[in-house]
Amino acid sequence: MWIEVTQLFLNGLLLGSILALGAVGATMIFGVLRFAHFAHGDLMTMGAYFALLVVVGLNLPVMVALPIAMLMTAALAVGIDQVVYRRIRRVQPVILLISSFATALILRAVVQMIWGSSNQVYATGIQLPWRLGPLTIKPDHVLIFCTATLLVIAVHLFLSRTRMGKAMRAMSDNMNLALITGIPADRVIMWTWAIGGALAAAAGVFLGMDTRLHPVMGWTLLLPVFAATIVGGIGRPYGAIFGGLLIGCAMELSTLIIPGAYKPAVAFAIMILTLIFRPQGIIKGAL
Amino acid sequence: MCTIELNGISKSFGGLQAVRDVSFTVEKGGITGLIGPNGAGKTTVFNMIAGTFAPDTGSIRLDGEDITGLPTHRLFHKGLVRTFQIPHEFSRMSVRENLMLVPAKQSGERLLENWLRWWRVIKEDREILKKADEVLDFLEIGHVRNELAGNLSGGQKKLLDLGRTMMTDARAVLLDEPGAGVNRTLLGKLTQAIQRLNKEHGYTFCVIEHDMDLIARLCDPVIVMANGEILASGDINSVRDNPDVREAYLGSSAA
Structure with a gap:
């Protein structure tokens, strides 16, 4: 029993770190621009397929493709913002929300047109897992978890140490005050998209490494990602990291009691409970 | 240091004329008080100077430069800074x-x-x-x-608001009720800070305030508004003695 719990917990940490990467981006976009970005899941998909492009085209290992895919997705996210969202930023947020839904559909259709709608993988063959006593750990999982941790630390340093990171926190804290003091709003918005896009790409690539690539891989992850942002308190990057790990572990551990097919429902249930009992998120203070 | 000149500015919200043909000058290096009963149009005037919205008619000049209708962040970079009735942080x-x-x-x-x-x-x-x-x-x-x-406490937030203006090379500062909700000890500190900024750093101030003590201590001249128009202006004593002002604003208790 305890072996099984520990194993599921490890799996949960892995899923959680993928969710956390998506959730940090989504929550930063929400904080700065005040709308739920429905295309975030499909940005993850795009990132995963960009990496596939590099892996197949240049015959490089996936971890080398990762930074390239992150840069490409960051550029894509900034581009989408400039072409689509920037023009409608001054209207009601619900219009932004609906157009982000449309963007999600467009991105997914583009992926299907270019890469087809069947499953794909970065590398074929079986990776031998490491055995730590009764537990099994795949080398890939360790790699994913460590890289995700490094990325999260990088985001933390960015938010707490740099001028742009602080400006981003300021904008999500008090938009009106930010606009009338010296904060360059347009630049902050571009940075937000770039970072959100890059992190989404990392999440997508990791998901592709863990499972497989599929045009709806990101879309199915969108609900747990939003659940993670809500659990952590919307607009709060550190909360989103915590929320991601919490939701990831809860989803995996739930398979002890209920069938695995209901995993997304667990994320949904946690989200609803949070909205009922602590809508401001479960984390207090500055984070 | 700079002068703010208002030239016949008016503003209506729907059918309500909040400000009607108001002209006055905030003199360089001084602390000008802007007082009047609630709904007199004081904050509307501030909003127009600070660029929250543009006046319907009239013009505003900062050191001779036309700044009518410029957005707030542009004005901020020109050294025209405001604080709010309710402190922001x-x-x-x-x-x-x-x-x-x-x-x-x-x-x-x-x-x-x-x-x-x-x-x-x-x-x-x-x-x-x-x-x-x-x-x-x-x-x-x-x-x-x-x-x-x-x-922070409400008063400390007010000080922080004032501190924010000091981080820029502010030339003119608009203070919207700096004393509201601040306890007496902090109020003294706030008053001193404003006076020191004015004397040592040469900031020009324009202050909206309901606390007449604070106005009397800080401001010269004082401009009185009522119903969107300027009723009187001058030093605090001449304004206090003005019968129109008494009727409109100070009421019988101050007589």
Whole structure:
């Protein structure tokens, strides 16, 4: 029993770190621009397929493709913002929300047109897992978890140490005050998209490494990602990291009691409970 | 230091004319008071000067330069800064960070600069940090510099608001009810800070205030507004003795 719990917990940490990467981006976009970005899941998909492009085209290992895919997705996210969202930023947020839904559909259709709608993988063959006593750990999982941790630390340093990171926190804290003091709003918005896009790409690539690539891989992850942002308190990057790990572990551990097919429902249930009992998120203070 | 000139500005909200043909000058290096009963149009005038919205008619000049209808952040960079009736702060950031955010055009905003000339970014950051600490010490809220701004008391937030104006090279500062909700001890501190900024740093102030004591201590001249128009102006005593003002604003209790 305890072996099984520990194993599921490890799996949960892995899923959680993928969710956390998506959730940090989504929550930063929400904080700065005040709308739920429905295309975030499909940005993850795009990132995963960009990496596939590099892996197949240049015959490089996936971890080398990762930074390239992150840069490409960051550029894509900034581009989408400039072409689509920037023009409608001054209207009601619900219009932004609906157009982000449309963007999600467009991105997914583009992926299907270019890469087809069947499953794909970065590398074929079986990776031998490491055995730590009764537990099994795949080398890939360790790699994913460590890289995700490094990325999260990088985001933390960015938010707490740099001028742009602080400006981003300021904008999500008090938009009106930010606009009338010296904060360059347009630049902050571009940075937000770039970072959100890059992190989404990392999440997508990791998901592709863990499972497989599929045009709806990101879309199915969108609900747990939003659940993670809500659990952590919307607009709060550190909360989103915590929320991601919490939701990831809860989803995996739930398979002890209920069938695995209901995993997304667990994320949904946690989200609803949070909205009922602590809508401001479960984390207090500055984070 | 600069002069703010208002020339016949008017503003209506739907059928309500909030401000009607108002002209006055905020003199360079002075502390001008703007008083009047609620709904007189004082804050509307402030909003128009500070660029929250443009006047329907008339023009506003800052040191002779036409600034009518310029957005707030552009005015901020020209050294025209305002505070609000209800203090604003970045509640989830430290007091010190609140101030450090203010100076515009920091080199850390540019992508390449961060990598190619990181030492310059760091040096600049240190300078801004030093200035922020000086401002906090000046306002005597240095002991809470690492506290989250959201945890400050209302009066301390007012001081922080004032501190924010000191982080820019502000020339003219509009204060909207700096004394509202501030206790007596802090009010004294606030008054001193305003006076010192005016004398030592040459800031020009325009102050909306309901506290007549504060107005009497700080402001000369005083402009009285009622129903969207200017009723009287002059030093506090002449304004106090003006029968129109008494009727409109001070009421029988002040007679």
